[in-house]
Amino acid sequence: MTRSLPSVRRGDVLRSVVEVLDRRLDGVLPQDVRGLDQAFADDLDLLGALTLRWHARLGAQLDRALDVPVADRPRAVALAWATTAEQMRGVRRLLDREAEHPRSPEVRRLLERSTAAEHGLLARAAGVPLASVNGRTLLAEGRALVRPALADRIRALVPA
Incomplete structure (x- = not known):
């Protein structure tokens, strides 16, 4: 009699990956999460899912930013990005690290x-033209607004 493996739910594995990323904050894609190899075809598949998770959370934050007056929207959009980055520190750190040093041409693309x-x-949510230029500016403003977590501050004080 063959023993079948328990069913692995992709969403559950993805949540576990996010938890590991948030706990470690090292920007390294975890390989030791239970069910990872069953839920995702490869690292590119997992990075794609993490990117979608990031965009979904960012979209929810941007929806809230649309409630402010139009003149205040660029600042609200930058704050929405910063809030998302604070909520998803591990995912953001991984995506930034991979963008700086992509593991493959597919990841780069x-x-x-x-x-x-x-x-x-970001540009559409802020109501500004030239999406690529202004979106880049809004993202930079959002990065500047991210408050370092206590763990980040402690890490900066302790020699490597």
Whole structure:
């Protein structure tokens, strides 16, 4: 009699990956999460799912930013990005690290498309023209607003 493996739910595995990323904050894609190899075809598949998770959370934050007066929207959009980055520190750190040093041409293309889409999303939410230029500016403003977590501050004080 063959023993079958328990069913692995992709969403559950993805949540576990996000938890590991948030706990470690090292920007390294975890390989030791239970069910990972069953839920995702490869690292590119997992990075794609993490990118979608990031965009979904960012979209929810941007929806809230649309409630402010039009004149205040660029600042609200930058704050929405910063809030998302604070809520998803581990995922953001991984995506930034992979964008700086992509593991493959496919990952580079995935993250370039993701970043271009993010720039457009930010610019549209802020109601500004020239999506790529203004989206990049809004993203930079959002990065500047991210408050370091206590763990980040402690890490900066302790020699490596």
